[in-house]
Amino acid sequence: ELTGDLTIFLDTSNPAPRATMEAMIARFGEKHPDLAIETTVIDREAYKTQIRNFLTANAPDVATWYAANRMRPYVEAGLFEDVSDLYAEPEIAEALGSTKGALTIDDKQWGVAYTYYQWGVYYRKDIFAELGLSEPTTWEEEKANCTKIVASGRACYTIGTKYLWTAGGWFDYMNMRTNGFDFHMDLAAGNVSWEDDRVKQTFMNWKELIDMGGFIADHQTYSWQEALPFMVKGEAAAYLMGNFAVAPLREAGLTDDQLDFYQFPTINPDVALSEDAPTDTFHIPANAKNKEAAREFLRFATSAEEQTIINNGKNLGQLPVNAASSVDDDKFLQQGFKMLSTNSTGGVAQFWDRDAPAEMAKVSMEGFQEFMVKPGELDKILAKLERARGRIYK
Amino acid sequence: MTVSSDIPEAESWFHRNQQRIAPWLFLAPGILFFAVYVIAPVFQSFNLSLYEWDGLGEKTYVGMRNYEDLYWEYVDRDAFFTSLKNNVMWLFLYLLAIPAGLFIALFLNQTVRGIRLYKSLFFFPFVISQVVVGLVFTWFYDPSFGLLNTMLGWVGMGPINVLGNEHLVTYGIVAAGLWPQTAYCMILYLTGLNAVDPEQIEAGRLDGAKGWSMLWNIILPQLRPATFIAFVVTIIGALRSFDLISIMTQGGPFGSSRVLAYYMFEVALSEYGFRMGYGAAIAVVLFLIMLCFIAYFLWSMYREEKGH
């Protein structure tokens, strides 16, 4: 029986995920009535800056975070607990095998994933129907679609780049589709010049969409949530976004008849398709006080049963990490699951700001934003990014 | 009638030196707090700016490298250049609060019914948090539904995305900042106007000064103390500007609205930052700029003290 206090810090600040997590914690609490659980939900954007402080100062027992490069500084600073022992437990080793790699550094595991989700294009089926369009699979179709949408007085895509990372998602797809997964990862690792022609090609493709008026105007002043209404009101036909966008879109009144999903189309037929599928994780800070309870919580959260519940369409609306859990029969989750497991042969990326070092991510995403507003400045922007690369990767 | 003074007593050492010791006892807690939280950190920042440190691991001594990087950012017209340029713009534009405050103060310096309430309401923006001011102005500028664009629409002008345009964004934020700052200057001038010597105004009337010439030759010189204070607080407000930028644009679009104060926060403590030494170096630069004004202020205070 677990006793004592268990403090949990969550960054799931949007209403739906927040409720899901709180419900899960409540269920955990029921199983351990003597455990006093305290949950703190922190604004997702603020969480990203505050994690350093609380990991060193007043560490919780469990904290959410992200996999891969994004957790590296904390692992290296010794702020995350090594949880390889969990992975040594037979059930877990088996069940969490698919995400183990993303959580491994130096052959040790530093946390567990609790969800991941596909990215892709969410679109207004009714508008497509109205204009007589179908889901595009190639860049040519995509552009043809877009031309028609623009002609109807709409934007093809809504986007809000105020917080930059949404532009990062677009870059991921443009670059992965143009140059392939491995090139993309090389670029994130600082091994390729930003002034390389292949990079330029990525942007030239992107520019085609921008030039035809494919994106809503003034996106640099909106957050991703503030960009949702454009789609809801039908002023934009689609949104390249993670699956978490489905919940608010539904909440805003779009039915499943109006909303649908397709995989980002092929641009360069020579490269294999690869996808963004960011993994959200739980970690035990090295300074946690009740690590026993924390481990138990990690086991609980990744159990097949809980994974099924929290990831279903009414809750997180994302994909479970436990191999034994079932994917909800929500149509988006089914499509996403299928896409990731069968049609992503090139590889699965975490996300630009998780794959590239933080500073480079910041500078480059600013560049993407600038590019989306002023595509004519591309050379200048790339030169700037190249200078930053020289400074950052030492 | 006698007083207790005939009792010979051995006065304690403390009692005898009371007047010499007392000030230090009174000062001790204040100085302690101030030294620990303000004075020492200034020097620590100077020191830190010579190191590279991500806030987690070991500090590495890098000498002037951080400043060199700043220099190159300046030469390359990068973030530091933008921040510095914007700070200069803030400095100058923010000073508009002074004439604007004076103008409103003159407008309100009457004794009609209810004027006190008007004065209070005009002062309102100053007491509101900059966070709220920032939000309010963000909506005010909103390209799709903001009041600004709605009003521009009335006069047939196209919508402008103030906060999304790298050339307009700083003006837009400064305008938001000017709102409370003007209110502040207004109240300073209102009290200043109260203290204007009525006999001098009358002397001026007899001398034939009117309207502008009265304002320029007789009123303004008497408002010098108010102007001085308004100048100091406005400069300092301009250099410290952080809240508005953080709330309204986060330094965007693409970093064009950064100022030093925000940039250093971004570099040192934001999501993609944690270059503490670099941040400290920016802070040092900001401090050196501010030092000019601090020195000016202290110097004029020193003259005042000695003048008495």
Next chain:
Amino acid sequence: MFPKPIEKQSQAAQVAYKSMLPVALLFWLAPLLAVALFSVKPDADFTSGNYWGLPSSFEGPANYGQVFFNSDMPRYLLNSFMITVPTVIGAVALSAMTGFALGIYKFRANLWIFFMFVAGNFVPFQILMVPVRDLTLELGLYNTKTGLVLFHVAFQTGFCTLFMRNFIRALPFELIEAARVEGVSEWRIFWYVVLPLMKPALAALSVLIFTFIWNDYFWAVVLTQGIESQPVTAGITSFNAQFRAAYHLMSAGSIVAALPPVAMFFLMQKHFIAGLTLGAVK
């Protein structure tokens, strides 16, 4: 009085002036009025594009109820009070003492210590950010109200000392001398003679510091996180993140966050303005 009193001017000028006042005020406060208007609108008005028209229904109670009963705002407000009030007390107490020492006693370091406080007050506080954050972390006070209060007290002491010292300087020095002749000890002079005379300054300063601290955002972001210790200025951003694009709720939240200093201003207007003009510096 300058400009020339309006009542001494023509009837037309008087009428023009009096009708200009409310119009000017309306313009001046337009952004704020807009928010107030937003805060009583129903959600539907925003989706239907009715941003600036009259509310289609009056949803004030619902919106504010949402803020008060269905969000963390009350907690943030409470935090703000628990940060602001001790800071005001602490800073005013410390600076009453330093102000007394610097205003009454003549000793060689007097002016230099005074200048130290003044200069410190004008330091761009960003330069303190990293060291103060580290110090707070080391003291184990990161993300506590205490940590924030301690820093605020220390930093505000600079300004408060300037204010108090100048006020005490203006007191008639004979009062202190009279007390010394009467055999009153220094501490008692401070307590029984000077402190009661400083009441107006204490009131003015308290009100001023209250609004400064209440409105602080920077340090709230640097030294705290999360609901258990963040004040409302920082809280409002989380609140807004939670209700992103729900303009009616964000407006109501902003109004609630702005209300205490505004109420303070209206209640203590006299002191507030006295404070600004006595100390006259932020």
Next chain:
Amino acid sequence: MTGVTLQGAIKKYGETQVIHGIDLEIEDGEFCVFVGPSGCGKSTLLRMIAGLEETTDGQINIGARDVTHMDPAKRGVAMVFQTYALYPHMTVAENMGFGLRMNGYPKTEIEEKVQRASSILKLDPYLKRKPKALSGGQRQRVAIGRAIVRGPEVFLFDEPLSNLDAELRVDMRVEIARLHQEIGATMIYVTHDQVEAMTMADKIVVLRDGRIEQVGAPLELYRNPSNRFVAGFIGSPAMNFLECDVVDGKLVHPAFSAPQDCPIALPSGLTKVTVGARPEHIELDHNSNQLNIDLTEALGGVSYCYLAGPDGSRLIVEERGDARSSEGTTVGLSVPTERLYLFDPDTGLRLR
């Protein structure tokens, strides 16, 4: 001619009337002093002439011009304020030249006029200084200089010396008198200082509650006050007043050892009369004992005895020369009959 004439001048602040129809004629070149108790309207009247207060009713002429509703700057008057009202940010020369500058005079002319005024007032060494760097007397001189420079027809002074210390006051008093002789302009001067009024005025106007009590030359007022108020107001220490009974045409009072003769024939039927006697006209009679010497104050050349009568009346008597009465002794009074002033006890009007 550039005298000043007031006809039925009235001033109201809202409902309260503070100046009640003043008729007054001040001759060209005259030095006219307004005196009266605090709040009687001296300043208000002066400021009405200057144009700094609107005149509610009546008419004010300067020379032949009706200036009642004219702009202050247009009236050809200059005013010297009690607090000097120098512009602190201008040098002495700039202060003096400011009025001319505002009226668009050419630079050289301004300089010349300032130069002339400053040499009259001996301000040459200070022309480049700011007022802060001047003593009180020098500041007042600058204020006067500022008035002179504009060459006004009428000078107005509102208690110009009351911020100066006693010694300087004497100097400046003499200086202003000399200035008046030199430039010969009409001057109107408000003061509450007896000595200033008596020594400087060609004509004193005694005001009380917004009305004129008496107008006349200083010694005329001193010697021939037309009512009790003026009699008590002019002269220092003030005139002593005794409420006497009239018995058989003689004046009876406990302070008198015997009924006093009356200087004039009293109207019949009058049984009570107020008798005034100046401290310097009363002689002490050491052989009598109606009055007690409470206190004596010896100032050197002169000393004052404070006397208390049996009925509680108090009197002040001046003693000169080397003989001094001592405190605690009792004395009687004697006053030459022709030095007594009689007043109606009800109206306060002088009986003659």
Next chain:
Amino acid sequence: MTGVTLQGAIKKYGETQVIHGIDLEIEDGEFCVFVGPSGCGKSTLLRMIAGLEETTDGQINIGARDVTHMDPAKRGVAMVFQTYALYPHMTVAENMGFGLRMNGYPKTEIEEKVQRASSILKLDPYLKRKPKALSGGQRQRVAIGRAIVRGPEVFLFDEPLSNLDAELRVDMRVEIARLHQEIGATMIYVTHDQVEAMTMADKIVVLRDGRIEQVGAPLELYRNPSNRFVAGFIGSPAMNFLECDVVDGKLVHPAFSAPQDCPIALPSGLTKVTVGARPEHIELDHNSNQLNIDLTEALGGVSYCYLAGPDGSRLIVEERGDARSSEGTTVGLSVPTERLYLFDPDTGLRLR
């Protein structure tokens, strides 16, 4: 005995010495007034006695005790300040009792003492008021009451009346004199008012630049000044001084129609001497014409003539009675020989 004795008292502020070795003895129960021009060190000296300024050198005794380096509170002195220095937040009674309370006296005793002082000063009706609700004179009385309550041996007053208006000043002056008679304590009083000094003092100390010029009873100083400074300082208007040549033992000056006799035998070899004559002792000789009457100031009972001599010397002469000389006429002087004061032109010392 509780007089005050100063021996070689010296005060330096840094390098500047402002009190140059004062030796002074003030008797028990005496009323001693310090006078002198502004900045001469009156206040400084008083504050040294009070202990508010440190004494750089020398010794100060109160009674038999050496208090030179004692705490102000321990000296048994009480001080009354020019600005009253009342605690504005305490009532009159609290103000008076504050010193006792701080020194731990029991409540009843405090009340009793306050009661006694307030009945002496007739402050009973005001005991519950705050100083703000009192007139200037009442405030000054409270300040004195606060001093009385502590029953000090020595009272110190620093220009206690100079913030009051002329009329009140006279009243309070009388009151303080009465108080001195009543409680009989030693009092030291600083003023720059001639009249106060002359009327209140048992002993006047004339200071100049931190040194004592003369000590003596008021009329003694008036009649018998020991140097030119004191002669010029005591008496108002001030004594007239003429630089005379000594010819054949007689005094020669252009203002005199003929050489004047000398009241004393002059030391031989002296060719120049400063002659002083008080305005009230000079008679005008209308048959002579050495002097020009520049200006006359008639104050009613008395008037002053400002005379200018051919050599630029200026004189003031007092005229009494009804006869007045008129401005612009020329006159001569006559002074009774025994009214002339002679001073050494170099040292200023009186020649007798």
